Amino acid sequence: MRHILSLLMENEAGALSRVSGLFSARAFNIESLIVAPTEDSTVSRMTVVTSGSDAIIEQITKQLNKLVDVIKVVDLNEFRHIERELMLIKLIAQNECRDEAKRMVDIFRGRIIDVTENTYTIEMTGTSEKLDAFIESLDNSMILEVVRSGVSGLSRGDKATQS
Amino acid sequence: MAKKKEILRGAEIFCRALKDEGVKHLFGYPGGAVLHIYDALYKQDAIEHVLVRHEQGATHAADGYARATGRPGVVLVTSGPGATNAVTGIATAYLDSIPLIVFTGQVATHMIGNDAFQEVDSMGITRPCVKHNFLVKDVKDLAATIKKAFYVATSGRPGPVVIDIPKDITADSCEYDYPQEIELRSYRPVVKGHPGQIKKAAKLLLSAKKPMIYSGGGVVLSEASNELTEFSQLLGYPVTNTLMGLGAYPATDKQFVGMLGMHGTYEANMGMHHCDLLIAIGARFDDRVTGDLEKFCPYAKIIQIDIDPSSIAKNVPVDVPIVGDVRYVLSDLISILKNGKGKPDIKALEDWWKQIYDWKKLDCLKFDRTTDVIKPQYVVEKLWELTKGDAYVTSDVGQHQMWAAQFYPFDKPRRWINSGGLGTMGFGLPAAMGVKLAFPDETVACISGEASLVMCIQELSTCLQYNTPIKILSLNNRYMGMVRQWQEFFYSSRYSHSYMEALPDFVKMAESYGHVGMRIEKSSDVEGAIKEALELKERTVLMDFVTDQTENVYPMIAAGKGHHEMHLSTDANRELA
Ligand SMILES: Cc1cc2nc3c(=O)[nH]c(=O)nc-3n(C[C@H](O)[C@H](O)[C@H](O)COP(=O)(O)OP(=O)(O)OC[C@H]3O[C@@H](n4cnc5c(N)ncnc54)[C@H](O)[C@@H]3O)c2cc1C
Ligand SMILES: Cc1ncc(C[n+]2csc(CCOP(=O)(O)OP(=O)(O)O)c2C)c(N)n1
Ligand SMILES: [Mg+2]
Numbered sequence: 159m160r161h162i163l164s165l166l167m168e169n170e171a172g173a174l175s176r177v178s179g180l181f182s183a184r185a186f187n188i189e190s191l192i193v194a195p196t197e198d199s200t201v202s203r204m205t206v207v208t209s210g211s212d213a214i215i216e217q218i219t220k221q222l223n224k225l226v227d228v229i230k231v232v233d234l235n236e237f238r239h240i241e242r243e244l245m246l247i248k249l250i251a252q253n254e255c256r257d258e259a260k261r262m263v264d265i266f267r268g269r270i271i272d273v274t275e276n277t278y279t280i281e282m283t284g285t286s287e288k289l290d291a292f293i294e295s296l297d298n299s300m301i302l303e304v305v306r307s308g309v310s311g312l313s314r315g316d317k318a319t320q321s
Numbered sequence: 322m323a324k325k326k327e328i329l330r331g332a333e334i335f336c337r338a339l340k341d342e343g344v345k346h347l348f349g350y351p352g353g354a355v356l357h358i359y360d361a362l363y364k365q366d367a368i369e370h371v372l373v374r375h376e377q378g379a380t381h382a383a384d385g386y387a388r389a390t391g392r393p394g395v396v397l398v399t400s401g402p403g404a405t406n407a408v409t410g411i412a413t414a415y416l417d418s419i420p421l422i423v424f425t426g427q428v429a430t431h432m433i434g435n436d437a438f439q440e441v442d443s444m445g446i447t448r449p450c451v452k453h454n455f456l457v458k459d460v461k462d463l464a465a466t467i468k469k470a471f472y473v474a475t476s477g478r479p480g481p482v483v484i485d486i487p488k489d490i491t492a493d494s495c496e497y498d499y500p501q502e503i504e505l506r507s508y509r510p511v512v513k514g515h516p517g518q519i520k521k522a523a524k525l526l527l528s529a530k531k532p533m534i535y536s537g538g539g540v541v542l543s544e545a546s547n548e549l550t551e552f553s554q555l556l557g558y559p560v561t562n563t564l565m566g567l568g569a570y571p572a573t574d575k576q577f578v579g580m581l582g583m584h585g586t587y588e589a590n591m592g593m594h595h596c597d598l599l600i601a602i603g604a605r606f607d608d609r610v611t612g613d614l615e616k617f618c619p620y621a622k623i624i625q626i627d628i629d630p631s632s633i634a635k636n637v638p639v640d641v642p643i644v645g646d647v648r649y650v651l652s653d654l655i656s657i658l659k660n661g662k663g664k665p666d667i668k669a670l671e672d673w674w675k676q677i678y679d680w681k682k683l684d685c686l687k688f689d690r691t692t693d694v695i696k697p698q699y700v701v702e703k704l705w706e707l708t709k710g711d712a713y714v715t716s717d718v719g720q721h722q723m724w725a726a727q728f729y730p731f732d733k734p735r736r737w738i739n740s741g742g743l744g745t746m747g748f749g750l751p752a753a754m755g756v757k758l759a760f761p762d763e764t765v766a767c768i769s770g771e772a773s774l775v776m777c778i779q780e781l782s783t784c785l786q787y788n789t790p791i792k793i794l795s796l797n798n799r800y801m802g803m804v805r806q807w808q809e810f811f812y813s814s815r816y817s818h819s820y821m822e823a824l825p826d827f828v829k830m831a832e833s834y835g836h837v838g839m840r841i842e843k844s845s846d847v848e849g850a851i852k853e854a855l856e857l858k859e860r861t862v863l864m865d866f867v868t869d870q871t872e873n874v875y876p877m878i879a880a881g882k883g884h885h886e887m888h889l890s891t892d893a894n895r896e897l898a
Contacts, residue, residue, distance in 0.1 A: 168507055171456070172444060183449050213634075220631035226453040226473055229507040321506060 160189070161215050162234040162241055162311045165204040166321045168227040169195060176225050177204060186210065186218050190243075190308030201229065201321050205310045207286075229321045234311045241311040244281070245289045246271075248302040251278040255300060266292045277302060326498055331460045331491040332361035335424070338467040340367040341499045344395050346386065346758055347371065348379040352399025353439060354426025357491040371758065371787055374779035376403050378751040380410020381777065384419050385752025388738045389713055390759045391544060393420035393474050400426040401439030404485075405446065409745060412450035414481040416742025417565060418542060420474040421481035422467075423447075429489040430458060443485045452480030460493035468500045477510025478629040479542055510628060514645030514653060522600070522624045522641045523657040529598035530669035531620075531676075532558040535581065538565030538741070539603015539627060539647050541734045546570070548651035549602065555658050556665050559677055561589040563604050564726055567737045572730030573710070578677060582610040583878050584723045587685035587893070588677050590876070590884040593618055595676070601625040603647045606636040607742070616883030626650045685876050686727055687892040693844045697721060697796040697868045700847055701728035704766060704794060707851050712764040713756045715739065717749035717773030720802035723874045725768040747776030750793065754780055757789035764792070764855065771797040771865075772821055781834035784861045792854050793863045795827060798870045806873045810888070831863035840865045 167173045174193055181188045189207040196203045208218060215233065222231045234241070251259045252275075259278055263270060268282035282292060286309055293304070313319070329337065335358050339347065348371045351359045362370050373379040376398045383394025394414075398407045404425040414421045425447075428437040444456050453473050455466045463486070470482040526532065534556075540549050546569045553560045553576055560570045561581040570577055579586030581593055593599070599621040604610070611617045617637060624641040627633050633642045643650055688698045701724050704712070714729055716722040716739040731737045738756060740748040753767040774795050784791060804819040831838030837860045841850045847866070854862040875890035 172448075175445070176448065179448055217631065217635060224629065224631050226505070226508045 159211075159215075159235075160207065160209045162239070162309055163206045163208060163219065163222065164232045164234055164311060164319060165206065165222060166196070166229040166319065167202050167204060168229065169200050169202045170227055173202060173227050174204075176227060177206070177222065180221055180225065181206075181208075184217075184221065186214065190306075192308040192310060198321065205308070207309045230319055232313070232319050234313060237313040238315070239311050239313045241285050241309050242283050243286050243289055243309045244283050244307040245292075246279060246281055246305045247293070248277055248279045249296070250276060250300045250302060252276050259300065262292070262295055266295075268292070326496040328494050329497040330357070330361070330494045331463055331486070332357040334460070334463050334495075334497055335467075335486075335491065336361050336365050336368065337497055338464050338499055339395065340365075342467070342471050344368055347395050347397055348373055348383045348386075348755070349397035350376050350379055350399065350403060352401075352403050352426060354400035354403075354428060354488045355397060355424075355491070357488065358397065358424075358426070370397075371783065373751070374782050375777065376406035377409050377747065378777050378780040378783065380407050380421065380423065381413065381745075381748050381751035382755035382758075382780070382783075383421055384410060384414045384748075385715055385738055385755030386759050387414075387419050387421060388752070389735050389756040391735065393422055393471060394755065396421060396423040398423070398425055399439065400428055400443070401441050404441055404443040408446060408450065409747075411447055411481050411483065413740050413743045413745040413748060415450045415452070417538060417740065418479050419481065420479040422470050422474055423481060423483045425483060425485050427456070427485045427487040430487045431489070433487065443483065447483045450481075451483050452478075454483040454485065456485045457487070457490050460490050461495045463490060464497060464499050465503065468503045469505065472503050472505075473508060477508075478632075511644050512628075512646045512649055514626065514643045514650035516653070518641060518643045519650060519653045520657065522643060523654055523661065524663070525598060525622060525624060525641060526556065526600065526654075526658075527663040527665060529558075530666055531595060531597045531673045532556070533592050533596040533599050533621075534558050534560040534602065535563070535593070535599055535604055536560065536566050536569055536602040537563040537604025540566055540569040543603060543628070543646050543648045544734075545603070545648035545651055546734045548648055548655065552651050552655050552658070555655065557670060558665070559592055559674070561585070561592065563607070563610055563741075564739070565741045566604060567726060568731030568734045571732040573732055578681070580726055581884075582607075583612070584727065584874050584876065587683050587876055587887060587889070588680040590878065590887060591680045592677055594884040596621050599623045601627075602651070603627060605632045608636070611636060612878045613881050613883050616885075618884075683889075683894050685887075685889060685893050687890065687894070688872075689892060692869075695841065695844050695847060695866050695868045697724050697798070697866070697872055698728050699844060700794060700796060700851075700866050700868070701725050701768060703848050703851055704768070705729045707848070707855060708764050708766065712736070712766050713738065713753075713760065715749045715752040715756060715765070715767045717767075717769045717776075718744045718746045718803070719770045719773060720798070720806065720872070720874050721768055721770040721773075721796040724796070729768075746773040749773060750791075751777050751780045751783075753791040753793070754784050754787075754789045757791050758787065761789075766792045766794060768794050768796065770802060771795055771799065771824055771827070772801045775825070778830070781831070781836060781861070785835045788859075790857070790859055790861050793861070794851075795863065795865050796868050797824075797827070797865050798868045798872065799824065800870055802872075803874070809873070810877075810879065827863055827865040831861075836861040836863060838863050838865065840867065842867045
């Protein structure tokens with residue numbers, strides 16, 4: 159099953175390689191991994207999307223917790239949570255395709271952020287599923303380039319994950 | 322009035338911090354990146370520097386020192402090849418959870434990443450085989466980093482920690498202030514076990530009819546031998562130890578059924594297969610222990626005590642997990658057992674022991690005592706007798722290691738020193754040297770094989786220089802015996818590259834290093850030779866025992882088999898099986 163793990167780590171050089179190294183050394187899956195500083199400059203937040211059986215997810219969480227630089231690991235699947243991913247996508251938008259592209263962007267609540275005679279560049283956020291759905295709804299030959307940020311997430315409600 | 326702080330250079334901070342940590346011995350080898358440190362070492366006398374002959378030897382010696390004393394071993398090597406040579410020893414310590422502090426020199430900060438002379442990414446190379454590693458980027462962080470390293474290496478589940486120090490940091494100076502204590506918000510090992518879980522475990526323990534106590538290296542690391550012994554004797558249950566746990570429970574006690582696993586005893590493995598309750602104490606269900614997981618302990622409820630949550634239920638599902646230090650958890654269990662009303666089921670236990678004694682009658686470790694060809698088992702047995710079971714014994718990797726484990730019953734922890742997890746040939750000799758430095762008055766023996774021994778043979782020089790008179794017993798079967806055994810069993814005796822041709826003259830070799838060499842060819846000479854060697858208290862002695870080339874280690878559980886599917890020797894009383 160797909161899980162979103164949210165980590166707080168000491169903002170030290172090499173922190174990212176400790177986590178990515180752990181995943182590769184132990185043959186765990188990584189679907190996406192993002193890392194950025196938080197409001198506290200000594201702490202980074204990492205969000206990892208991974209998949210595996212319950213036993214594997216348990217091992218992943220335990221192994222992550224064991225890393226000396228990791229302050230906290232939360233499996234967002236255990237909570238009601240929100241996930242978002244940002245996608246930038248450049249489409250061929252010529253002639254009759256141009257209107258069609260615009261219509262699809264509107265349906266999926268994306269925004270056109272750059273326009274040329276031949277292309278649209280679109281910004282879209284949502285769950286990974288929604289972004290997948292948008293891509294699937296397009297004719298493959300329209301797509302010039304896709305960049306996705308990877309998933310970030312937070313639990314719903316009043317609770318916060320703190321260091 | 323606050324004491325005025327001294328201004329020291331990084332290299333001096335290094336020496337002072339080690340002194341403040343109470344470090345007595347530093348195993349090292351110099352090179353460009355650490356020359357400032359070597360200069361500072363020259364000017365002090367609190368720490369004895371032991372000059373090894375290869376950086377692998379430094380890490381193994383420090384590792385042996387740590388295993389014997391319980392204190393962390395400390396190593397200093399230069400950048401580049403110094404660091405890479407140390408990696409095997411670091412990984413060896415990592416897999417057996419041994420506390421080491423390894424300082425690697427590094428090129429100057431402004432040169433890092435420049436493919437500078439003798440630069441390697443030591444942080445990257447060691448990351449997967451350390452508990453943690455640090456790169457020091459400012460001399461002001463040096464003292465606190467050393468403090469953190471000692472704390473991390475020795476607390477929780479211990480392990481090696483690497484500190485990479487660029488050369489310019491050792492030249493820079495700052496105020497010296499060694500922290501008394503350190504706290505890391507991201508690292509807080511659990512020590513006390515959960516009371517509810519401990520109660521549950523006690524109840525389950527008392528309801529067992531066929532219990533087994535399976536304990537491992539965690540008991541040694543936790544200094545919990547007394548607690549394990551008291552706990553086991555309160556219950557009267559059979560105890561088996563892993564290779565890493567030997568000595569944690571007295572092997573000559575009647576409740577001890579021997580080592581378990583691939584080369585464990587018949588009674589220990591059959592006990593595992595048939596038990597209805599298993600309590601794992603500081604043991605990590607290694608594949609050499611479990612055999613085929615599908616067939617592992619099919620009838621048992623399982624309790625597991627471990628300080629590392631990731632060891633719990635990693636390979637085998639567990640009914641009652643307890644995270645904590647075994648010493649604390651066992652103490653809690655002992656007080657519940659002592660104060661509670663429940664008692665073990667005496668009747669069931671009697672039947673269980675009867676069954677175990679029947680298995681024991683098979684005499685699975687029996688070997689031929691009638692030939693004058695030296696049987697390797699006999700050599701180990703004689704060493705045990707002549708040292709009254711009280712020596713420190715290190716070992717290498719192979720058949721000789723298994724025979725040492727099987728035929729030298731250890732009654733005390735920290736006496737049996739071997740590389741179990743990584744299985745590193747070359748470990749035994751430098752490890753013995755490290756032990757002897759820690760305990761100059763104790764007998765230290767290294768049981769090795771002719772192939773393993775030469776992997777770190779250069780350390781014989783170090784033994785001479787630092788006067789560490791160890792006794793090396795090489796069980797020379799002219800084969801990589803363990804490899805040969807597998808080839809005999811699983812590759813129709815095609816002995817591909819496992820024969821040791823062109824072996825050196827070990828007697829002359831020992832002599833050329835300034836030690837005593839002996840060659841022993843007949844069984845009847847074994848006892849006399851060991852006696853003579855032990856009497857040469859001031860000398861390192863290399864005993865080259867020419868042993869039976871075809872001897873195999875039994876019992877053996879082949880890959881993919883269960884505990885009840887052991888391969889037995891022809892000498893065992895098979896009809897009983
Ligand atoms: C040739 C060869 C053959 C081998 N054959 C066998 C064999 O037949 N039988 C066998 O048993 N092994 C054998 N081994 C060794 C095997 O590979 C493993 O190294 C060994 O079984 C592991 O022992 P352990 O489970 O005690 O774990 P260790 O590696 O000693 O791990 C200790 C465990 O205790 C935990 N721990 C540490 N400190 C504490 C504490 N304070 N409190 C609580 N828990 C703690 C750790 O987290 C860890 O889970 C062989 C090795 C070689 C090289
Ligand atoms: C560094 C290293 N290389 C290879 C191995 C694989 N290996 C395990 S046992 C063994 C043979 C050991 O031979 P020897 O030291 O003579 O011991 P014996 O089995 O003959 O007692 C080998 C090659 C290892 N464990 N370590
Ligand atoms: Mg051999």
